[in-house]
Amino acid sequence: MEKLSRREFTGGALGSVLTWSLLETLFENEAFGDDLKPITGKWLAEVSEVSQDLKDEKVKQVIWQEKVEELFSKVRLDELLELVDFERLRKNLKIKAKSETSLRFNFKKAEGAPSRVAFGKQIFALNKGNSVIPHGHNNMATAFLILKGELHGRHFDRLEDQPKHLIIKPTIDRKFKPGEHSSVSDYKDNIHWFEALTDNSFIFNIHVLGLKRPGTKLPTSRVYVDPEGEKIKGGLIRAPRSNFRELNRKYG
Numbered sequence: 001m002e003k004l005s006r007r008e009f010t011g012g013a014l015g016s017v018l019t020w021s022l023l024e025t026l027f028e029n030e031a032f033g034d035d036l037k038p039i040t041g042k043w044l045a046e047v048s049e050v051s052q053d054l055k056d057e058k059v060k061q062v063i064w065q066e067k068v069e070e071l072f073s074k075v076r077l078d079e080l081l082e083l084v085d086f087e088r089l090r091k092n093l094k095i096k097a098k099s100e101t102s103l104r105f106n107f108k109k110a111e112g113a114p115s116r117v118a119f120g121k122q123i124f125a126l127n128k129g130n131s132v133i134p135h136g137h138n139n140m141a142t143a144f145l146i147l148k149g150e151l152h153g154r155h156f157d158r159l160e161d162q163p164k165h166l167i168i169k170p171t172i173d174r175k176f177k178p179g180e181h182s183s184v185s186d187y188k189d190n191i192h193w194f195e196a197l198t199d200n201s202f203i204f205n206i207h208v209l210g211l212k213r214p215g216t217k218l219p220t221s222r223v224y225v226d227p228e229g230e231k232i233k234g235g236l237i238r239a240p241r242s243n244f245r246e247l248n249r250k251y252g
């Protein structure tokens with residue numbers, strides 16, 4: 001891979017508010033020119049395989065969650081970052097003042113890695129106080145791996161859908177550091193919300209969409225919900241349904 005000088009980079013990103021230093025803080029010197037280790041390619045193949053199995057309904061959503069989190073706990077972050085195609089990433093440099101900023105990227109070719117992975121992926125960039133705002137999901141399995149920064153992560157089980165509310169139950173509520181991870185499915189920890197406690201926080205995200213769920217005709221999508229709802233018995237919350245704009249104003 002051709003090495004980029006700092007000047008070339010800054011020139012290319014002119015007009016963007018995501019600066020060299022923000023991306024540099026993610027990649028440090030790891031991403032530049034090192035050979036990829038075969039073990040990283042094999043790791044990517046394993047994440048892809050279990051995601052394909054999920055699409056093919058060979059594994060259940062909660063098993064995908066377990067396996068992906070196990071794989072996330074094994075990978076070294078510097079090796080994972082070496083897989084990220086930096087050239088592609090630098091084309092979409094724009095970090096929003098509020099909310100999450102989604103950075104799109106491709107994986108580099110690596111020994112043992114599939115040419116196409118069976119999951120969608122992105123990197124979220126957040127500064128202090130920005131959030132991946134609270135939302136649930138329909139027909140989706142998704143997982144987060146913290147790459148950099150500290151975040152306050154919360155998950156909720158989605159127990160019941162009502163016309164204007166969801167009945168939810170807090171399941172995870174703690175600080176997340178680099179290397180830590182969590183996951184979502186239709187059946188477990190369906191709602192998540194991550195607030196950055198530090199500037200230059202980055203989250204690696206994978207997702208598998210369009211999963212079939214017997215007994216429901218809901219479209220594949222995010223479901224926006226405000227977890228600060230009415231506390232009801234058994235530690236549950238009657239959380240109002242909401243929308244991106246409203247939640248972004250409140251939590252973004």
Ligand SMILES: [Fe+2]
Nearest residue numbers: 135137142192
């Ligand atoms: Fe999500």
